[in-house]
Amino acid sequence: MELLLNIVIYLPLFGVLLLLLVRKDEWVRWSSLLITTATFVLSLPLLLQFDITATGSAQYLTVGEPFLGDWDVKYMVGLDGLSMLLFMLTTFMAPIVVLSSWSSINKHVAGFYSMLLILQTGSLGVFAALDLFMFYVFFELTQIPMFFLIGIWGGKDRIYATVKFFIYTLVGWLLMLVALIYVGYAAGNMVNDGVFTTDWRLLTDHAFQLGLVEQTWLFLAFGFAFCIKVPIFPFHSWLPLAHTEAPTAGSVVLAAIALKMGTYAVLRYLIPLFPNAAIAFAPMFAVLGVIGIIYGALVAMVQKDVKKLVAYSSISHLGFVVLGMFAFNTIGAQGAIIQMVNHGLSTGALFIIVGMLYERRHTRWISDFGGIARKMPVFTVMFMIATLASIGLPGLNGFVGEFLILVGTFNSEVLGSYWYAVIGALGVILAAVYMLWMFQRVMFGPVTNEENNKLTDINAREIGLLIPIMLFIVWIGVRPTDFTKYSEAEVTHLLEDTRTRAATIAQNTADDRLPGWASRLYDVTPQMVSNVKHENQEE
């Protein structure tokens, strides 16, 4: 199985060689479909064999030899409850993405699909990597193909969009790289006999205790990088632009997979590595999450471009994810994970759907549409399901995520206020407003634009690529535990472990050694200590 995991990760990358061999565009498309489908099929055993009760250590673990001289930086991949669902989401979406660009990409076809495949390997690597350094390397591997996808195959302002996207993200991640090196040395000194290490197992070791001041700065550096990637308000301004200018496939990958790297990294690294800082900053992140929910919805409402509207709705949805993660309880974090998957499915579907409209009409302006429902009945059904999933209708996937997150937040000890959940719940009203209003203007009413009379309904390929997404939208909505069970044990373990380590560090820190701001910031810690003690006694 370890081998299989590696095959799944690298198959797309080696598939690029195949693409370079074949000549005709049509063959390139079929080969890409074959490779991505094979990747998905091969990844299924990983899911089926996965032990959902195991915690604390990854499964299918491959540990390589250190490759950076004296540093303990090694190739290390594996899957655990945090990454399993997102890994599967990535392999699942890839064939769909290939199919979605079947007829819309006619320029440098081989190049386009090569970029998608490289991106695929990079993304899978990001979710499977268990060495912080490898995570960074895989992450950079996703940035470059994305840069070209937007820059070459994008819309009118593609160069501006891609440069902004690339540089903005890079600025954050370079700052993180500096922090990462600091963490590597610190961990080396504390838990690895003085040898620089970025091994995730050592970074979450109980003996690895960063001081509170160090934690603050490192947390902010990592947090800054992840905030940009998610993106969390107010670091989001690259996103609408990149989404709008990217080709359909690019937008789908960006929404479904790439944005998840940020939120995933928060849960995987930001919270467990800097436990005290994460708890102390949780209310601030929750505030940003709530602002994101409301603000994203408000800005989405006035967009005249359908694609931009969907892009801003992403900011709103990701606000929920952030809120759930910083609720610091299993139910909230579980909601966050399932919401990541949900957002990938429903927003991915929405981008595909908008792409289908664009391919037919070469416009994304809402005012150019109207009355399309009559012309494209099958399309209407798909669009409506995706819209309803996006506004969190019960019975579809979005509701499950929002529900878990809000319940988790409402009762969060760390956040300590129910207002986050109350305002978040009000955001659900706004979601209905902007999505249904858009849907009405695009689909309903009389046909006002003559061009729209020529529209043809979606073809078999287009139906075929949407059906699997719709299936999962309903499946998650009706039987959420089929999915949440994969992450439950690991999430519970991770949060408990984080809180225990936070308590230990706080206990070991003498208050008088802290600078004033730090002792004020970590005011929460004595209480945390007593809570954990209390819980331990009960057990």
Place this chain on the structure above:
Amino acid sequence: MGLDTLILLSLIVLFLPLAGFAVLVFFGKRLPRQGDWLATGLVTVSLLLSLVILFARLTSPESVTAGWTWAQFGGIPGIGEVTVELGILIDNLSAIMLVVVALISTLVHFFSMGYLEGDVRYSRYFAYLGFFTFSMIGIVLTHNLLMMYIFWELVGLSSYLLIGHWYEKKSASNAAMKAFIVNRIGDAGMFIGIMIIFVHFATFSFDAIFSAVAAGNLPFESQAWLTAAGVLIFCGAIGKSAQFPLHVWLPDAMEGPTPVSALIHAATMVAAGVFLVARMFPLFTADALLVIAYVGAATALLAATIAITQYDIKKVLAWSTISQLGYMILALGVGAYAAGFMHLVTHAAFKAGLFLGSGAVIYAMHAALHKQHDHDTDAQDIRNMGGLRSRMPVTYWTFLIFTLAISGIPLTSGFLSKDEILAGTLAFSTLNGHWLLPLIAFGVAGMTAFYMFRLLILTFHGKPADSKRLSMIREVPGVMAIPLIILAALSTFIFYSFNPLGASSGWLFQALARPASVVPEAFAPATWPVFYEAISRVHTPVMILSIIIAVAGVAFAWLVYERRSVSADKMAGVMGPLYRGSRNKWYFDEMYEAVFVNGTLALTRISNWFDFNVIDGIVNGAGTVTRGVSKISGWIDNVFIDGLVNFLANITGSIGMRMRKIQTGSVQNYLVFGVFGFLIITIVLLSI
């Protein structure tokens, strides 16, 4: 009958309409008659089975519940593992409601076969009806709050789809969206209420919540929180049952096909709010119930004053629905539990009948206008009708019975339930002095009789607006007439109580015994024995008064619109601003448009501006600053750093150029330089 069988039956009742939906959505167009027979047949089976359930329920003492684990969550602080169950609860309340829903749904299915014949999306319409029936039955049968919320939203969705059935019309798609969004506002409150309950009790199940509260376990250990939770959950009912201040969506929802208005926006879905209040009744504190009572009273009064001046036949009925829903809510609020719920049942029959009757009128008007090639006259405006009695006898006589029922005239079902509500409201005020409530209740009763007979007289009596058109009006076909006759029969007293003047001895009233409050005594409403005694004291005077008021309302309408002894226009003139306010629905739509819609739009524009100019501006600014700095450093690099290098190179070069002159290539010169050099070095060395 075994309990398991009962549960199984209820599941069949629940899923049959869903099966119809699934088949019709995918294969509807390929089935003969587009599958209307399938949808109707399945719902009819559901009706028969729900009758079986009702009889089984009424003959056995215990209510039945069954649950299945849906999801398990861990890690709720202080609680730990939580299991969320899906489940069924069959008690008298749900069994009665089940029959109401299945019955009206079945009749509406039949009626629709005639009404929507030849419609562009005929099979889709029946599919959505099935989906609605499924969701509504889900609300009725559930044994927990979460499922209630889930089906609550699904009902909202089916309402959205059915209001927007003719989505090519801008007004229809606007109304659909408005209905969904206004409902969502109420639902958000309900959701927060459910969260308060859930995070404290770690369960959604009604029984478990009630027994926890009964054991003295209050959310956050305070009765204020319990009141808040109750009022928040009631917000869901405010939205769905179109109570003030979220009543604005229901009149617009009349854009949907008329049978839909009968089923969803009169008889069942809008009654879901009343059902919710009845279901959660034990949980409400006295304060929460008082809020509920006043909201109901305000709604009843507001809607009745508006109904008086409307001319669209469906709009009059819509406002009257809102008003009657207010009545039910008021009744539950004052503690007249059985009366309120009984009014739901009787109202479902006569109001569905009124809507179907109006549908028959509109259908006939459309046909006549079509023959006249008249596309401008509004087929729903009662000023274009008049005298239809002679051409549509079945519709007229059934409509008359429904109108008598809603006006509360004895021998009808409406009299029974309304009389109990009035008695309950008055009894409540004798206990604690809220005299405004019975005042409103009696006033609304009079107004209802007046505006309903106004509608009846203007539509069916008097001179026709256009006698040529009248001659083209035809009675509706049997498939539409028979549901009207059935509903008319159900609007008489006999089905609810053998005593035409008292509901309390009837089976329905007996079956709806008020559940005991679980709230600590100090905050609970007056107990049933106390309340019942108060009712007994006022019952006879109330009955006489209510008959007098209803008859007075009818008589006044007769004078104004039939005899024309009082001029309606003159009255409107005298009323002045009151008339205009009522005509314009007290400007609620305009007010909401100005405050909430425009407010939100302004906020979105500000946010958008902020996003583009400030947030992105900072990012771009950072980019510009970086570029500026790099330009400066580029210039420094070019001028100084590179200048220094070039300077050195130039110096070296120019020195080289000068030195070059020495290189003449002539041996004599070199010899001379060599000798001189040797001499200089020697002199220097010697001098040292």
